[in-house]
Amino acid sequence: MGFFDFMTEDIAIDLGTANTLIIHNGKVVVDSPSIVARDRVSGRIIATGTEANLMQGKTHENIKTIRPLKDGVIADFQASEEMIKEFVKKIPAFRKKFFPPSLRMVICIPSGITEVEKRAVQDSARHMNAKEIYLIYEPMAAAIGVGIDIMEPKGNMIIDIGGGTTEIAVVALAGIVCDQSVKVAGDLFTNDIMYYMRTQHNLYVGERTAEKVKINIGSATEDLDNPPEDMLVQGRDLLSGKPKQVQISHREIAKALDKSILRIEDAVMETLSKTPPELAADIYNTGIYLAGGGSMLRGLDKRLSRKTDLPVYIAEDPLRAVVRGTGIALKELDKYKNVLMK
Numbered sequence: 001m002g003f004f005d006f007m008t009e010d011i012a013i014d015l016g017t018a019n020t021l022i023i024h025n026g027k028v029v030v031d032s033p034s035i036v037a038r039d040r041v042s043g044r045i046i047a048t049g050t051e052a053n054l055m056q057g058k059t060h061e062n063i064k065t066i067r068p069l070k071d072g073v074i075a076d077f078q079a080s081e082e083m084i085k086e087f088v089k090k091i092p093a094f095r096k097k098f099f100p101p102s103l104r105m106v107i108c109i110p111s112g113i114t115e116v117e118k119r120a121v122q123d124s125a126r127h128m129n130a131k132e133i134y135l136i137y138e139p140m141a142a143a144i145g146v147g148i149d150i151m152e153p154k155g156n157m158i159i160d161i162g163g164g165t166t167e168i169a170v171v172a173l174a175g176i177v178c179d180q181s182v183k184v185a186g187d188l189f190t191n192d193i194m195y196y197m198r199t200q201h202n203l204y205v206g207e208r209t210a211e212k213v214k215i216n217i218g219s220a221t222e223d224l225d226n227p228p229e230d231m232l233v234q235g236r237d238l239l240s241g242k243p244k245q246v247q248i249s250h251r252e253i254a255k256a257l258d259k260s261i262l263r264i265e266d267a268v269m270e271t272l273s274k275t276p277p278e279l280a281a282d283i284y285n286t287g288i289y290l291a292g293g294g295s296m297l298r299g300l301d302k303r304l305s306r307k308t309d310l311p312v313y314i315a316e317d318p319l320r321a322v323v324r325g326t327g328i329a330l331k332e333l334d335k336y337k338n339v340l341m342k
Helices: 001-007 050-056 077-089 115-126 139-144 186-201 209-217 251-274 279-288 300-308 318-333
Strands: 008-015 019-023 025-031 035-038 045-048 061-065 101-109 128-135 156-161 166-172 175-183 231-237 243-248 288-292 312-314
Touching: 001 077, 008 077, 008 166, 019 077, 019 318, 025 050, 025 077, 025 318, 035 050, 035 312, 045 050, 045 077, 050 061, 077 115, 101 139, 101 318, 115 128, 128 139, 139 156, 139 166, 139 288, 139 318, 156 251, 156 279, 166 209, 166 251, 166 279, 175 243, 175 251, 186 209, 186 243, 186 251, 209 231, 209 251, 251 300, 288 300, 288 318, 300 312
Parallel strands: 008 101, 101 128, 156 288, 288 312
Antiparallel strands: 008 019, 019 025, 035 045, 035 061, 156 166, 166 175, 231 243
16 A cells, blocks of 8 residues: 555546446446547547537538547547546546546456557556556456356356447456457447438438437347337438438338348357357356347347347346446456456
């Protein structure tokens, strides 16, 4: 215990392509879209998170909205750093402090990340007054967050469908035995919906509208037990250039997303085929766990279950499973020492 340890604060960060979540003192204190708005003339960041998200697709030439993370890794270094700084400032307990506290951080990263990308995350954290930085792989954090005891000599399969990547991993004895990271996730689903609206309805819709469609009526199969009601979607008619509105059903969205979901299914099957037989036997008994925002797609668990012939369970509050796991790892650093990379 150093003299300045009382000035050190612990935070856990889930730096996601779509949303950034921060845990402090066991509570989620920041849950914001990973987006910033920058003034092109002065280069200043004028809004972050929800505020910047509202500007998306509605800006004039002097304002640019940037999503600093692409496919789960930092694409725009400067913007991501400023975004994290702003989010850390928003933590209620830090506002009262006279000096910015030095931080001990646990940050989660995709399992398919390169050394260069890893360093970018560490540098970002270091610039923010971080004294100790630990990294944890997303599927590992998701497994802890779902409530799996990862220390046991027992195989568990976890699928984390985020904004930029889908992470599939088999974990046992506090390690990842085999994993697969595919760049098919929430963002691609949104693009699929935009493409479908353009080609099938001649309707040009923005990213935010497509996102809304995905949340309200998005589904992975056409045969749902309790299907959502049809939705009215507004956009620009590609033929006349006039604003128009069309009505679409969940069946159409299931068709639009079919190819992307097939790719996730293939990746799951490939991971299962690489799993050692003893762990495969465990997975047969325990089933597959789904986490991340993408797992909330209606009927996805049913579809994966049909494909793999295994039971598929969705984590409670799947959006926060990863950050919950990161928070638990931060709280019990000694216990999860082998899982964390310093």
